[in-house]
Structures are given as C-alpha cells and as structure tokens.
Amino acid sequence: MSEAVIAATGLRKTYRTRQGEREAVRSVTLQVRSGEFFGLLGPNGAGKSTTIGMLTTLVQPTGGSAHIAGFDVVRQSREVRRRISLVHQSNAVDRELSVRENLEFRGRYWGMGSRGARARADALLEQFGLGDRRDALFYQLSGGQLRRMLIARALVHHPEVLFLDEPTVGIDPHSRAHLWDVLRELHGRGQTILMTTHNLDEAERFCRRAAIIDAGQVLACDTVGALVARAGGRVTVSATYDGPVDLAALPAGSSAELRRADVREATVHVVTEKPEGLLGELIALGSATGRQLLDMTTSRPSLENAFLELTGRTYRA
Amino acid sequence: MSASSATHAVARAAPPVRTGRVFVAFVARDLRVVFRKQPTAFLTRVLVEPLTRIFVFSYVLPSVSGRGQQPGGSSFSTVLAPGMLATSMLFAGVLGVAMPMIGELTYPKTVQDRLLTPAPVWAVGAARAVSGAVQALVSVLLVLPIVMFVHAPGQAPDIHVANWPLLAVVVLFGSVLSGVIGLWLGTAIQPAHVSALFGLVMMPAMMLGCVYYPWASLAAIPWLHMLVLLNPVMYLSEGLRAVLTPGAAHLPLWAVLLALVGGSAVVGALSLRSFRRAAMD
Numbered sequence: 001m002s003e004a005v006i007a008a009t010g011l012r013k014t015y016r017t018r019q020g021e022r023e024a025v026r027s028v029t030l031q032v033r034s035g036e037f038f039g040l041l042g043p044n045g046a047g048k049s050t051t052i053g054m055l056t057t058l059v060q061p062t063g064g065s066a067h068i069a070g071f072d073v074v075r076q077s078r079e080v081r082r083r084i085s086l087v088h089q090s091n092a093v094d095r096e097l098s099v100r101e102n103l104e105f106r107g108r109y110w111g112m113g114s115r116g117a118r119a120r121a122d123a124l125l126e127q128f129g130l131g132d133r134r135d136a137l138f139y140q141l142s143g144g145q146l147r148r149m150l151i152a153r154a155l156v157h158h159p160e161v162l163f164l165d166e167p168t169v170g171i172d173p174h175s176r177a178h179l180w181d182v183l184r185e186l187h188g189r190g191q192t193i194l195m196t197t198h199n200l201d202e203a204e205r206f207c208r209r210a211a212i213i214d215a216g217q218v219l220a221c222d223t224v225g226a227l228v229a230r231a232g233g234r235v236t237v238s239a240t241y242d243g244p245v246d247l248a249a250l251p252a253g254s255s256a257e258l259r260r261a262d263v264r265e266a267t268v269h270v271v272t273e274k275p276e277g278l279l280g281e282l283i284a285l286g287s288a289t290g291r292q293l294l295d296m297t298t299s300r301p302s303l304e305n306a307f308l309e310l311t312g313r314t315y316r317a
Numbered sequence: 318m319s320a321s322s323a324t325h326a327v328a329r330a331a332p333p334v335r336t337g338r339v340f341v342a343f344v345a346r347d348l349r350v351v352f353r354k355q356p357t358a359f360l361t362r363v364l365v366e367p368l369t370r371i372f373v374f375s376y377v378l379p380s381v382s383g384r385g386q387q388p389g390g391s392s393f394s395t396v397l398a399p400g401m402l403a404t405s406m407l408f409a410g411v412l413g414v415a416m417p418m419i420g421e422l423t424y425p426k427t428v429q430d431r432l433l434t435p436a437p438v439w440a441v442g443a444a445r446a447v448s449g450a451v452q453a454l455v456s457v458l459l460v461l462p463i464v465m466f467v468h469a470p471g472q473a474p475d476i477h478v479a480n481w482p483l484l485a486v487v488v489l490f491g492s493v494l495s496g497v498i499g500l501w502l503g504t505a506i507q508p509a510h511v512s513a514l515f516g517l518v519m520m521p522a523m524m525l526g527c528v529y530y531p532w533a534s535l536a537a538i539p540w541l542h543m544l545v546l547l548n549p550v551m552y553l554s555e556g557l558r559a560v561l562t563p564g565a566a567h568l569p570l571w572a573v574l575l576a577l578v579g580g581s582a583v584v585g586a587l588s589l590r591s592f593r594r595a596a597m598d
Contacts, residue, residue: 058432060597082334082435090425096350096417102430108342109434111334 006032010064026216039203039210047216085154089166100134110157144175241291249288339436343444375468398464398474399557400528410453410495418503442592449496490577501588526550533566552576
C-alpha cells in the first residue's frame, strides 16, 4: 500500500460567533492514498467545505492535525499549497482576467516564467476544449465551460492532490457528462483527487473509497462497496400491474416482506434481502386480484441506502 | 512506467517557489488589469476630478473675479498645485486598492486564487498595496502637467524643484502611504459601508488636507490647526509644498518625512494584519 497523501487526524474547527461557539467540524479523521479518487459525502452543513478549507490551508484548524504529502497544513502551509489545487464551488475565478490570463497567472504564481506559463496555459486550454475561448471573460462562458476552465487552471502547476468542491453543481447534464469524462481521464492518469459531492451517483461512479460525514463527524470511511453493503444488502423490487391490486388477496404462505409491501395504486414496492422467488409471488398476487403483471424492476443497493442507514435521513434533505 | 509516477516525479522535483517571484507576479497581475485592461477607467478616475477642480480654481474663478484677487492670483495657484498633487495621489492609491479589495473579499472570495499560492498570506496584501503605490506614482505624473498648464493667463504656479532626491523621497513615501491606507480601508470596511468611506473619510480628509491653504495659515483657527495634524493628506500636501514650491510656507521637512515614513510603517503593519483577518477564515 502506498503512503497516505492526505492524512487528517481528529481535525476540528470551532467558529466563535456572537451566539457563542459553533462547531463546524467536530472530528475528521481520514487517509487518502496516492492516485486515489476519494469522495467526501454529506448533507449541506455537514462540514465538508470547512474540512476542505482546513486541508487546503485556507481555514485554520482549532484542533487535530492534517498532513498533505507529509507536510503539516498549519506549520508548513506554503509547502502544502505548492502541491495542491482547489476547485472551489463558488467559482473563485479572477474576474478581471481572460480565460488564458487566469491560467497564465496561475503558472506565474507558482514560480513559472511568463513564457512558460503562457505555453502551459495554451496547452491545457486546447486539451480542455477551450482553445477558442481563451480571450473570453468569465461571464462570457457557459457554466460548463467555466467549470472546465477552473479545472484546467487547477492543473497548471501539476498538483499532487486535486481538491474538487462540488464540481458538477449547477451545470447542465451535457456539461456534466463532459466534465465526468475529464475527471475519468485525470484519474486514469493517476491524479489523486478528493471530491465533495451532493451527487451520490457521481460518487459511486468515480470513487473507490468515500467518507460519509454529518454534523462535523466522519460516520463511516470505507470502500464504496463496503458502505453500500452496510445498508444491509436490501433491494427494492417494484412491480406494476394493469390495475390496482390489494394485498388482502394474498394467498396464505406468502412471504412476510410481501405482506409489508408498500402499495400505491397499480404498483407494489417490496423491500427484501432475498429478491429471488419474489417473481412467482407477485404473479400470484396479480392473478388473485384479476390483474396482470406488466413490469418488474429491482433497484440494487446504493450509496443512497447506505447514507440513509447511517444518518437517518435522505441525502438531499 | 505509469503516468502517475511521472506526474509525481515532476511535482517532487519542482524547485521551491521563491516569494519574491510570486510577489512580482501578484503586482504584475494588478498592473496589467489597471493599465492594460482598464486604462480608461484608471485615466477617468485619476484625471477628471483634478482637471475640473483645477479648471475651476485656477482658471474660472480668477477669470470671473478679476485678476489678482483671491482665490485667483499666481500665489494661490502656487499654494494649490502641491495640494492638488497630494489629493490626486491619495485618491489614486487609496481607491485603486480599497475598491477592488472590498470586491475580492466579498463572496465569492476571488482573492482565494492568490491565497492558495505558495506565497505567505501577507505577500498577497503587500503586493496589492504596492500596486496602489504605483498607481499613485503614475497619477502624480499625469496630474503634474495639468497643474502646470491649466490656469488663467499670467497665473502659472511658481514651481521649481530645488532638491530632486528629496522630491523623490516625498513622492515615493506618499505613494506607499496611499497604498497601505487603501489596503487598510479595503480590508477593514464592510462592503455595505463603502458609501460611508467616501462621505465620512475621503471627503473630509481631502477638504481638510491643507490643499487650498498652507498649514501655517490655520494658526488663525487653533483647534483646526491641531486637528489636521491627524490627516495624512495634510502631510503630503505640505511635503510637496516643501519640495515643489519652497518659497511658500510649509511644515518643516523633518515633520513631513517622519509622518510619511512612520505613517507608512505603522499603517502598513496595521493593514497587513487587517488583510490577514479579512482573508482567512
């Protein structure tokens, strides 16, 4: 196993406000290895952004410690900043500069000469399909283009760790698909990425490991597969008939899961650990009420279930 | 060999980033925005106000009130010239730093792209103060021909430089002082209070900065004579009087230099602390 590129232990942040102290992050402990695509998941206000703020040296931790590539985020913050990039959800682009200048100055801020920085900027803009937008200002870009530009800008100085805070929030599905391609390629090239996301589908798609945080604490940190397994391996089977059905008509000896099913008009939702064998029972239910089974779908266990199991609430709540 | 190990080899072998180099890039960014991307905005900000004020005081008023009468007369334009240069410098430096700073510290904090660089946090604020000082320096060069050549016939100000190095020192520290004042105001003021910055701070400071009369003449109003000793505009006006129009009454040079250099150091330290507080969470 390669060494941890991101290592946080008991990371804590308390803000002092007029109403007293507010604990944004109570205790975050996590490790991310080189080349990993790691997900940081949690509802709004869970402490994701504050955690990223501390890991990227923008927020001073109140307690605990964190290291990036072996450097302390507080005492060696400049060494840390040399090796990381953050794509922030607030689109913190330099509004006075063009797309190309944003990348060019990014290079110069990391010590590149102006000619080298311009060449690097042009190469990245080409690679990200923004070559013809190089002279545009930020408000002339579409949401998707802006997000691509921010990721391109983040890569100018070859960061060891890329932090993405909600990379696909607020952009249309087409741009999101394009951005996913970009992320897949980056990961394929071995880029270490830590991503926060509201989109659990996105997390399942990319992250091999993830931490679920809520109320400033890590509730679980594991492979996505293991997190999903925590949901108990239950699946939801949905059956649709050609008209309303009634569970009262169930023949004797039907399974307990089916008896507890949720019936909405012509559709029956059954939560079960053993979906096999259910098809026969569902057909039997149909014939008992004079209906025909038209369709049946099985939802596999997902991160959404795991999230619900761990936090007791749905993800978007 | 995987692409990953190549990326890491590059990252690890990269030489340390020198603060001086990043600092230069910060200043270069600001100057590119001000002078290359928005030159019209800069020229309007720096030229229109002094041009109209000098036009009214040195041309219109002397012309309508008869020659030789106050506030006309070459003695008045001689008093006015250094005062105008001083207000122009402070306006250019303070506004050139404070306005963008307030914008960049408000959500979304666009200053973060510089806070995330491998430079220390203070360097981001200090570079902005330096770019304000450069704007003040350029403004004095632009306004100088206006005070020299815009006046009623026969009422040119009596300007002659006796000591060039001294002029350079006064202008240099005047510029630095305006840059750090701009940084201080830009980091200490809430965006909602920007209009108060003009009404309560800039206007009184400009009007009571001994721009239209030398400090010595305020002896007639003792309380004001003492009160304006707190006004940085006054020291710069009097300092420029000392080096540009040595014939006119002015504050002793040691007092001017003490105020400009000491003020730059003290306000500089305060402004960097204030910047850190405003920039970091």
